[in-house]
Amino acid sequence: MKKVFSIIALSAMTLSLSSFTNQDLLIFEAPTCFEGARALVIMTDGQINLSNHRRVLAYTRACEAGELTFN
Amino acid sequence: MFYKVKTIFTFCVFYVCLCFCANAQNTHKVTYKIQPINIMEPLEGQRKSYQDIMRKSIEYAENLEYILLFNQKKSHFSQKKVLQFDNSYMKDVHESTVKSFTNFYDEIFLLIEEDSLIFKRNFFNINYQVKRDNYDFDWEIENDTKTILNLKAYMANGKYHDLITDKSIDIEAWFIPSIPIKTGPDIFSGLPGLIVEVHLPKVIIKAIKIDEVTNDSIKLPDQEVLMNYSEYKSLIMRLNKKVKEF
Numbered sequence: 655m656k657k658v659f660s661i662i663a664l665s666a667m668t669l670s671l672s673s674f675t676n677q678d679l680l681i682f683e684a685p686t687c688f689e690g691a692r693a694l695v696i697m698t699d700g701q702i703n704l705s706n707h708r709r710v711l712a713y714t715r716a717c718e719a720g721e722l723t724f725n
Numbered sequence: 726m727f728y729k730v731k732t733i734f735t736f737c738v739f740y741v742c743l744c745f746c747a748n749a750q751n752t753h754k755v756t757y758k759i760q761p762i763n764i765m766e767p768l769e770g771q772r773k774s775y776q777d778i779m780r781k782s783i784e785y786a787e788n789l790e791y792i793l794l795f796n797q798k799k800s801h802f803s804q805k806k807v808l809q810f811d812n813s814y815m816k817d818v819h820e821s822t823v824k825s826f827t828n829f830y831d832e833i834f835l836l837i838e839e840d841s842l843i844f845k846r847n848f849f850n851i852n853y854q855v856k857r858d859n860y861d862f863d864w865e866i867e868n869d870t871k872t873i874l875n876l877k878a879y880m881a882n883g884k885y886h887d888l889i890t891d892k893s894i895d896i897e898a899w900f901i902p903s904i905p906i907k908t909g910p911d912i913f914s915g916l917p918g919l920i921v922e923v924h925l926p927k928v929i930i931k932a933i934k935i936d937e938v939t940n941d942s943i944k945l946p947d948q949e950v951l952m953n954y955s956e957y958k959s960l961i962m963r964l965n966k967k968v969k970e971f
Contacts, residue, residue, distance in 0.1 A: 694775050697767050699825060704889045706825040707968050716814035724774050
């Protein structure tokens with residue numbers, strides 16, 4: 655009985671762990687407004703520069719006002 | 726009798742010339758729309774929230790219109806004002822995002838005869854107005870043609886140096902030789918005809934209509950408050966350092 659229970663428990667654990675993806679892990683790493691804003695601009699433009707720094711500020715302000723989320 | 730015919734003929738020639746000159750000074754208005762490209766690719770596999778923000782900005786961009794007013798001597802390019810957008814935070818988000826797609830100046834005046842331009846740009850809430858020589862795109866006119874706005878357009882390839890990113894940017898442009906005015910959207914000019922389509926790395930700019938306007942004159946900014954281009958270059962160097970601390 656103990657053996658069967660162990661096998662079931664182990665299988666359930668393996669199944670639940672294998673269904674986790676990177677996307678699920680992101681839930682636990684909610685960035686701050688500034689971090690999220692900066693990350694998004696770097697992802698799309700490759701770097702922060704004079705042409706896009708306003709974007710970082712605009713995203714941060716909107717996020718702090720609760721209009722935008724990076725979760 | 727001969728004298729009478731001569732007088733009438735002279736009058737007719739004078740009238741035709743007068744009409745032509747008057748027409749040459751008429752201002753025309755070109756409306757452009759933009760189509761963002763290559764925006765979502767870097768976000769594949771990233772957070773859904775990031776993708777949603779960019780999707781909404783793309784939608785916002787596709788609804789924007791840009792206006793080029795031009796006559797024989799000068800042109801003015803700017804974004805058409807967006808009315809009725811309730812949320813100022815989100816308006817700022819979308820406006821700044823679209824700006825990074827297009828990299829357009831806030832406003833641009835092209836002095837066609839002088840081969841120079843005046844642009845307006847805001848950095849850190851300060852408006853700068855700068856006068857410089859026209860960009861040299863090193864255009865190469867290709868044999869490809871297509872019909873744009875019912876007129877025959879020719880393709881040209883060019884490039885320019887972006888001062889802020891210090892990179893060379895390739896451009897594909899389409900121009901209409903039957904409208905022989907050397908202007909186009911934003912900084913793009915110098916081809917033997919109106920530029921009606923421009924392909925940039927993140928956006929395609931397309932003319933959707935051309936109208937003649939009677940009462941829209943192009944008023945140039947006060948020349949005394951203009952910064953020259955070498956002053957602007959120094960400013961960019963200083964501000965670039967500031968941004969790197971971001």
